[in-house]
Amino acid sequence: MVEACNLVTVHRTTGVINVPRIIRIRSHSPSTETVYVRLLLGQTPKMWEEAADALAVALQAERVGVERVRPQVIALVVQRSEPFTEPIIPPDLLADSEAVDLSRVYLGETEHGTDWVAPLLGQHWLVGGASGSGKNSVTWMALRACAPLIRDGLVRLHVVNPKGTELNALQPVSHRYAETDGDIVEVIQGFWATMQDRKRTLAEQGRRTFVMSRETPLDVLVLDELGAVTGYGDRSLTKGAQAVLPLILSQARALGGTVVGALQEPTKDVIPQRDLFSLRVCLRATSAGHVDMVLGEDMRRRGALADEIPNVPESAGIGFVVKQRSRTPVRVRAAYCDDSDIAELVRVAGWPVSELAATGQR
Template sequence: MPTTRKPALEWRALKWSCQHPGMVTVPAALAACVTKSVLDFGLPTTGGVLGGAVLGLAGWYRGHPDSFDTVALPRLRSLHRRWWSYVGGRWSDILLDCELVSFNRRTGDVIVPRILEVRAASPSIDTIHVRINRGQTPSMFEDKADALAHALLAERVAVVKVKPQVVALVIERENPFNADAIPPIDLPYDADEIDLSAIELGDTEYGQPWTQSFVGQHLFVAGATGSGKGSLLWSPLRGMAPLLRDGVVKPDVIDLKEGMETEVGADLFHRRATDWDTAAEIVEAFRDELKERQALLRGERKRKFSPSAETPLRLLMIDELGMLTAYGPSAEVRSVLKLLAEIMTQGRAAGFGVCGYVQEPTKDTVPIRELFTARVCLSVTSQSQVDMTLGDGMRLRGALADEIPLDPAHAGIGFVAEQGSRSPLRVRASYQSDEDIRELVDFVTKGRRPLRSVA
């Protein structure tokens, strides 16, 4: 008859140490180093070194937030969450209450799916890799996703299969943005204030300005109807307003929704198309200008352009890109795709960029999707579209764009791949009303100083 006795405490501790080697070896190594330092150099010297290390970390935190938040903060946050929010006893109770544990049929012991890793790349989203029990399936966790969200006091929980017997629970702890739209930035008046490598588009989940480079970049924005793609058409133009006024930036626009989105700001654009034939002509003219710019730079023996009134940054902004690359006449679509591919592979150094806005980011709809260098995923309708837009594995890392509600309170919220890492960053674009766009048009076309200009 099988015994019901549990292994002794020391054996359970040994098992735990084997399962979490870092939590044993790292503190032990630190303790050994400190002890040796005290014995070799004395307590004052050791205290000075430790104090200097703490001051160094504090100085790093205060003096260079970008690198600290990218390198150190996610690791510290992950460690804190693992041993505070998802610690053993609390984790066991949650899975027991949600009926996601197994029972040993001989002894009746509770078998809890084990946490393998906790990643907290952002303040509001955690990703927990869990080894599920034999006999469990990912669908069992998907069925309990709502119960898990309530038990973890989270907004929502998504379940992703990582490999056999391992799932990832992507836990959205909170929505960092409230229901109020982010207002547009105050119109800058002087061209010297504008940095084309950091145009402000809205806010990040950290409460910092969300900026995007438009030099040497092609921007791809995916989102369902009502997700707020229009904000990412007007916000860049607002951020470049003095350069538009001075002719240092010249945008063309293709608006195949009969011009409804861009009519209010039509005067901002160098060229504008609202039908398919005119759109094809604009793409071809844009490509021809690129060739002329390349010849000019080659004649001046320059490898890159410098934005100026003589050699402006040229932007081709295409609203509803799929209408141009998939749903038009087949022969003409192939011709346009060839022109766009030529522009996007050759235009970066010459100062020619493409901004594409699409509802369905599949390869069938946008065959040139991989040529876009900067990507934004707003609310989409399926899980697969997140990785299509941002890259493989981004939803697993926390980019739950398919979970963003399609309502005005969440318009403009999405994810980007954070620069310098593969972690998703949640962002929200500023909202531009018709009045804001008219203010921008008056500023650009009439040189009228805005009432809310930056001092």
Template sequence: MFKKMPGEEPPRIVSTTPDTAVVFRPAVVKAPAIITFVLLGWRAVVSLVLTVWRHPVAVLVVAVPCVLSALYGWRTTLLLLTPVLVGLVSWGMLDRPTFMRWVGRRLLAWWRLVSVYRRHWQPVMIVSGLGKHIRGRDYLPKLGKVTCTSWADLVTVRMLSGQAVKDWADRTDNLARGFGASSCHVSVVEGGRLRLTFPRHDPLATPLPAVPIPETASVGPIEIGKQEDGQPWLLKVHGTHVLVAGATGAGKGSIIWSAIRGLLPAVRAGLVEIWALDPKLMELSFGRALFGSRYAADPGNCADLLDDAVKVMQSRAARFAGHRRSHTPTVDDPFVLVVVDEVAFLTAYQPDKELRRRISAALATLTTQGRAVGVGVLAALQDPRKEVMNIRNLFPDKIALRLDESEQVDMVLGDGARDRGALADQISPRPEVGAGVGYVRLETSPDPLRVRAAYVSDDDIRDMVTDYGEEVR
């Protein structure tokens, strides 16, 4: 029926059906068996060495009983290992933090590697599109070391040649669902290597009580809450400017009052002055006695107070010129923190055009020139759109609390912040779950950090006013 084809092509033909395209098998290179065995043996040795290097505790836990059982039998092994097990249990009960650091989390990391990541690596990579299936062969990113912290798994990955960080950032939802985590955060370790963070539980799920007022006077960084890794969240206010954006009820007041609370000893020592602008008459007025004459609520008074701050800044700049390049707080030249509760009310929603112009010009001057001479701005707003706050890029440090739209995340934190894991639009609107939770992007790092601010209650503010209000002139 078919005419015989000359040459070596006919044996490679898979199908010659008239209405089906001709498909050829790929060429197969036959290698000697000894080379195959050498390659497989070399891979096994490398894998064993890496396993021992990355998980020494897990290897000992598995290897020691096996070796003892082979040499002396299971009864002798049981007798020898029973005191060790009793000692480990006692250690874990008496000093759990050190036990988890040296033993517990190392075993957990090995178990998570074997039971979760290595087990599901191939299907998750292929389904998510991060791996490629070409001519019957899977090309997968290389799974590296798995480390466990108190709250998350840190997985090191080597990307395929030609992949970009954005390819992984766009598939964080796929990775989280594929490995059974609530979320996934992608960060760059070095060229070609990434670190994937998979939370096992949320350490920021419950509200935090107000941080105690420091015993010593300091201009910061100020502890105002907790980071996702359990470490204290230290907010820098001296030598920078901070913008806080969040929807109604997101917890902007928690950040403002926690910052004020941490500066009170320095206020008492004369090293800090807090100037408060409260156009809504709702937030800062509750602690008005803490600000003395440096409090304004009427838009006209707010403009005057900002103009006064600009004069202080310009006077210092003239005195510092040629003598110093940075500010050190003193009683004669204290650090001035200008706190604006709802800055958009003054810069966008103010009907008086002249006041709006004065306020915008003063804020732009302070944010461009103030931090070198010890004048900082801490501003909060609800709507981060450019037409509402056109100087938002002049704030080096930014905080995004719960936002209404995903596009607003990049408006506040900068382009690509949401792709790097800043899911501020997905924070729960329930106050007990999401109030005070947000993402921070610092001037020194492009990667957003998930945090939660401590809640400063009305009683806490009353106590602050009672203890420090009379000392503010």
């Protein structure tokens, strides 16, 4: 197999073929396994990354990802079939704010059968994906974790909803909420003003780090369609947003500000500050180039084949994230929040709601 993929070396005098050695194989599920390989002298992980498609064919697999484990050792993540065949049910919503851990927010599952968790406090999230890919599943899971904190005044939502559809269910529990261009600019600029006030407060108190409290709550800016705000929206909207968004993304994390942005068409014009988002998720994409625009350079070559996820309802919420240490793509699926889950979020947040405004669109 490796010889057919040009991953062997031949001794120049004896003609002996040197073959990379398999160290161990770990099976995570019937659909996914990890093969640990010791590289030959002169080989690099990049050579294996470039041969990933050929390896997938040779192994009769749907996808092969390459992870750098340590010097001279790589791991091949072999996906033989779709690991996510059923929707993932969200866990019970916590009622006690003291039980919430914003350093480990549950979002769904990984292809290895483990929980997909991510920190929200002190982070910015970017979720990219085509229409119907399930982008707001990630947003809803983050907000469900925050529900008791919103009720207790420890978290405040600043919601920008230019589409005016699914996220309008958040209006009753939002500190600020906007759908129209003028209101959107006001909310984003107001969020930045809050961060500036927070900076002065921390300085006056002699505090170097943010601590979430009722006096200094975590402020979360939710941007349902980042492209409409920064790229292809009305000029007055994009100009007003672009004036402060780079400042928010570069400074708010240390001041108790978090941005959760969803994006449909990732381009350089739309996400010029991509690297300021600490968590980046790419769900089903319509172009191979969109994958690297969201996740980072060479992520598709290393196995994040988000553009090959089928465009069917059963694939909503499936995508890729990048491991922080190894910089390796991991296939994930976000839990699906239906109307009752969203209504529970609003109810637990402690605000009156007479009618669920969510449309159920993903």
